[in-house]
Amino acid sequence: xxxxxxxxxxxxxxxxxxxxxxxxxxxxxxxxxxxxxxxxxxxxxxxxxxxxxxxxxxxxxxxxxxxxxxxxxxxxxxxxxxxxxxxxxxxxxxxxxxxxxxxxxxxxxxxxxxxxxxxxxxxxxxxxxxxxxxxxxxxxxxxxxxxxxxxxxxxxxxxxxxxxxxxxxxxxxxxxxxxxxxxxxxxxxxxxxxxxxxxxxxxxxxxxxxxxxxxxxxxxxxxxxxxxxxxxxxxxxxxxxxxxxxxxxxxxxxxxxxxxxxxxxxxxxxxxxxxxxxxxxxxxxxxxxxxxxxxxxxxxxxxxxxxxxxxxxxxxxxxxxxxxxxxxxxxxxxxxxxxxxxxxxxxxxxxxxxxxxxxxxxxxx
Ligand code: APR
Numbered sequence: 001x002x003x004x005x006x007x008x009x010x011x012x013x014x015x016x017x018x019x020x021x022x023x024x025x026x027x028x029x030x031x032x033x034x035x036x037x038x039x040x041x042x043x044x045x046x047x048x049x050x051x052x053x054x055x056x057x058x059x060x061x062x063x064x065x066x067x068x069x070x071x072x073x074x075x076x077x078x079x080x081x082x083x084x085x086x087x088x089x090x091x092x093x094x095x096x097x098x099x100x101x102x103x104x105x106x107x108x109x110x111x112x113x114x115x116x117x118x119x120x121x122x123x124x125x126x127x128x129x130x131x132x133x134x135x136x137x138x139x140x141x142x143x144x145x146x147x148x149x150x151x152x153x154x155x156x157x158x159x160x161x162x163x164x165x166x167x168x169x170x171x172x173x174x175x176x177x178x179x180x181x182x183x184x185x186x187x188x189x190x191x192x193x194x195x196x197x198x199x200x201x202x203x204x205x206x207x208x209x210x211x212x213x214x215x216x217x218x219x220x221x222x223x224x225x226x227x228x229x230x231x232x233x234x235x236x237x238x239x240x241x242x243x244x245x246x247x248x249x250x251x252x253x254x255x256x257x258x259x260x261x262x263x264x265x266x267x268x269x270x271x272x273x274x275x276x277x278x279x280x281x282x283x284x285x286x287x288x289x290x291x292x293x294x295x296x297x298x299x300x301x302x303x304x305x306x307x308x309x310x311x312x313x314x315x316x317x318x319x320x321x322x323x324x325x326x327x328x329x330x331x332x333x334x335x336x337x338x339x340x341x342x343x344x345x346x347x348x349x350x351x352x353x354x355x356x357x358x359x360x361x362x363x364x365x
Contacts, residue, residue, distance in 0.1 A: 058193030069076050125150055125250040128226035132234075135227055135246040140254065144198065147203060152250030153223050156198040159294050160190045170352030177321055182328045185318075187336075187355055188348045190296065194337040195223035198252035200292035201245070202282045202337070205300045206258040208237050211242065216298045216339070225250040232258065241278030243286045255292055257283045268311055276301055276312060280319035288330040296335035299343050313346045317354040 079238035119138045124130065139147060148156075165187045167179070194202050194216060204220045207213050210232040212221040221228055231246045235258075240245050243259040259282060262275035279300050287295045297316065320334050338344040 089122055089228045107134055123150065125152055125225040125227060128230055132227050132230040136231065149252060151252050152225050153196055153252060155196060156252035157196050159333060162190050165189050165351060167355050167357035169357050173353060175356035177356065179358060180325060183355060186324060186331060186333055188333060189344060190335050190337045191344045192337065194296055194298050195219050195251055197296050199294035199296055201255040201257050201287045201295045202253040203295065203297045204256050204258045205298050206238060206260055208239065208260050210235055210238050210258050215303045217244050220256060223251050224248060224256065228256065234360050241275040241282065243282035245286045245290055255290060257286050259271055259283050259300065261305050262307065263305045264301060265306035268307065273315055276307065276315045277319045280316055281323055284323045288327055293331055294333040296337045298337055298339065309343055309346055311349050317350055321354040
């Protein structure tokens, strides 16, 4: 029987066909034999996530394994309706493929596709069960469009829906920095829930355990799902002023950058000021080191940690201005995500001091 199938299979050639069509051009007697097939997407096909095809994806149909039952899967347009896990090892696939003169590249791709498809069926962001590393690698390999099906938030806000702040003439107080046109279009003040932002990275005002808490920390963990805490637990905590990065999991944001602000309930000294600046600086550094080009900050330390918001705003704006002066090519957008009306007022009132509209710094004399 196996020999008969092998003989029939040997008559199958790589059959380019449009995506989603049923298996049509395999000889009828082979189709009726016990050979299983599936669409194998060639490199660049959009279904493979990032690096989507620049042209219409081409699919080839090859037998994925020899078996005694005939099942032909029809790939629903652009995605798989159901692909059972490939039960035989990759060696079997290679053997069959090689017998058919299929290029190694396509076979490797088909294995990737197989693994990718199996992974897509396995991801469950509502559960802590599973390997967070595998889930993270899978999610980070997806395009924004493909990742949307995994969001755990009821809605999301895309970057192009967040208006850019336009430098305006400040108040009577002289601006503390000169104008830098390179920074135009790079700053936003967004009044809303940071867990909804579909951007590269959101910053979490965490505590040193990184295992979640109240405030924005609690909101981020709730929205991301339990896998976030699993990855955080592997980071062994975080010092005040430092920053660590994880996957966003069920969040629309690709990454979460966790930073620990200073506790300032007893008042603000140089130590607290420097620690707060470090949170912003190290978070931006973590973002650019990971290729995140759009980053949103909550008002770090100004909630449970008691840092006076009217003082924190100056540390935040000064640090972001100085970082962007030095690294404006690495960031497209820095968003100050304010949650309370008074914070929105504070940022809009103080932004002109750090991102002035006029050309020169007024003399402080
Ligand atoms: N989106 C954006 N900003 C938010 C959100 C949200 N969903 N929820 C709260 N905020 C704002 C708060 O209004 C405040 O302005 O985040 C800012 C920071 O407040 P906290 O979350 O209390 O953070 P922080 O003051 O840095 O205290 C950190 O609180 O949540 C715990 O585990 C955390 O122990 C740590 C401490």
